[in-house]
Amino acid sequence: MANHINFFPAFLFILFNPSLAIAVTYNVLNFGAKPDGVTDSTAAFLKAWSAACGTPNPATIYVPQEGKYFLRNVQFRGPCKNKAITIHIDSTLVAPSDYNVIGNNGNWLLFDSVDGVSIRGGTLDGQGNGLWACKKSSKNCPSGATTLGISKSKNVEISGLTSLNSQMFHIVINGCQDVKVKGVKVLAPRNSPNTDGIHVQMSVGVTIFNSKIGTGDDCVSIGPATTNLLIQNVACGPGHGISIGSLGKDYREAGVQNVTVKNITFNNTQNGVRIKTWGRPSTGFVKGVLFHHAIMDNVHNPILIDQNYCPNNKNCPGKVSGVKISEVTYRDIQGTSAGQVAVKFDCSKTNPCQRIKLENVKLTYKNQPAQASCANAAGTTSGSIEPTSCLY
Ligand SMILES: *[C@@H]1O[C@H](CO)[C@@H](O)[C@H](O)[C@H]1NC(C)=O
Numbered sequence: 338m339a340n341h342i343n344f345f346p347a348f349l350f351i352l353f354n355p356s357l358a359i360a361v362t363y364n365v366l367n368f369g370a371k372p373d374g375v376t377d378s379t380a381a382f383l384k385a386w387s388a389a390c391g392t393p394n395p396a397t398i399y400v401p402q403e404g405k406y407f408l409r410n411v412q413f414r415g416p417c418k419n420k421a422i423t424i425h426i427d428s429t430l431v432a433p434s435d436y437n438v439i440g441n442n443g444n445w446l447l448f449d450s451v452d453g454v455s456i457r458g459g460t461l462d463g464q465g466n467g468l469w470a471c472k473k474s475s476k477n478c479p480s481g482a483t484t485l486g487i488s489k490s491k492n493v494e495i496s497g498l499t500s501l502n503s504q505m506f507h508i509v510i511n512g513c514q515d516v517k518v519k520g521v522k523v524l525a526p527r528n529s530p531n532t533d534g535i536h537v538q539m540s541v542g543v544t545i546f547n548s549k550i551g552t553g554d555d556c557v558s559i560g561p562a563t564t565n566l567l568i569q570n571v572a573c574g575p576g577h578g579i580s581i582g583s584l585g586k587d588y589r590e591a592g593v594q595n596v597t598v599k600n601i602t603f604n605n606t607q608n609g610v611r612i613k614t615w616g617r618p619s620t621g622f623v624k625g626v627l628f629h630h631a632i633m634d635n636v637h638n639p640i641l642i643d644q645n646y647c648p649n650n651k652n653c654p655g656k657v658s659g660v661k662i663s664e665v666t667y668r669d670i671q672g673t674s675a676g677q678v679a680v681k682f683d684c685s686k687t688n689p690c691q692r693i694k695l696e697n698v699k700l701t702y703k704n705q706p707a708q709a710s711c712a713n714a715a716g717t718t719s720g721s722i723e724p725t726s727c728l729y
């Protein structure tokens with residue numbers, strides 16, 4: 338009797354537990370992809386995705402090492418029938434060099450509404466040069482595509498990927514839960530416009546580990562409604578540093594909370610760790626941020642809070658930021674500043690920064706003590722602080 342009772346649940350468990358089901362591999366070559374760098378392989382990749390997404394078994398889409406695959410914009414859409422899809426890339430995917438082809442599409446490669454997807458290896462070549470040149474000559478140019486967008490998704494892992502020369506942002510994580518990025522390289526020239534490395538917004542539980550990011554804009558930028566974000570072991574530069582913001586562009590905006598940024602090297606960047614808000618009314622906030630162990634090598638603004646961001650002086654002159662910044666800790670931040678003011682807290686007049694903490698900070702300027710500058714910034718210090726704190 339007991340045997341019967343136990344037999345059936347075990348049998349059902351084996352049958353319906355996806356981790357025990359047989360994994361299937363879909364090689365893009367079998368769907369007609371051509372690794373010659375010119376033939377459009379978009380349809381082949383979409384067919385491979387439909388197969389992987391449509392099977393109840395764990396699935397791998399394999400992109401073998403056979404040259405380059407030319408892709409127009411591709412949308413990998415869920416929901417899928419399984420929660421274990423791996424895209425294993427052993428080669429390079431190239432975007433169209435004519436920026437008009439994908440420049441108005443938002444994303445080159447987009448994963449939308451997926452759950453349980455892992456993207457491994459590979460090089461994504463965004464071929465952004467043409468668009469950057471267009472933007473610099475201030476012609477009428479498309480805004481440009483993000484190279485890799487992850488949208489409204491959960492349980493996504495991106496590892497060992499290289500992203501080169503995106504038209505716009507390289508990787509954007511938007512509206513997601515539990516996304517891991519690790520061992521990623523992002524590279525674009527220091528003068529390439531808006532080529533942010535990784536942008537995170539409206540997302541919970543994103544981690545970025547062991548990565549190297551050098552671009553013409555922020556290495557990592559953090560937008561509204563980001564919570565429980567961890568960034569660790571990242572080398573940043575060239576670029577504009579790691580930035581929370583710009584926040585407070587809209588009046589009604591969700592806050593940024595619980596962000597840890599740990600063990601970062603900033604090399605020849607414009608900023609180190611920055612919080613940036615528009616100088617205009619907003620319901621937004623930043624609360625609970627830890628910047629722990631950073632090395633600054635010739636960084637223009639190593640520690641910066643700027644609450645008076647107002648590009649082109651449009652719609653904000655004379656206004657003050659409504660974004661409330663509190664509980665921000667700077668612990669063990671060392672190195673050299675390329676600007677005389679190494680620590681700058683330029684906070685909102687109506688919503689002063691609260692509970693800023695400086696612990697063991699040492700930043701020098703041309704082998705001399707650097708300066709600190711404060712407006713409306715309250716907090717405490719511990720350990721040795723150089724330049725001398727100006728918090729009230
Ligand atoms: C803060 O975020 C970290 C991930 O960086 C997470 O492990 C931790 O649980 C979060 N804390 C709270 C109070 O949610």
Ligand SMILES: *[C@@H]1O[C@H](CO)[C@@H](O)[C@H](O)[C@H]1NC(C)=O
Nearest residue numbers: 547569570571572600601602
């Ligand atoms: C700090 O990050 C670098 C990568 O930028 C890594 O090589 C190093 O091992 C990390 N240090 C610790 C203590 O984790």
Ligand SMILES: *[C@@H]1O[C@H](CO)[C@@H](O)[C@H](O)[C@H]1NC(C)=O
Nearest residue numbers: 574602603604605632633634
């Ligand atoms: C910054 O980059 C320069 C040149 O590439 C290198 O020599 C230096 O060691 C780097 N600094 C740090 C702190 O990694």
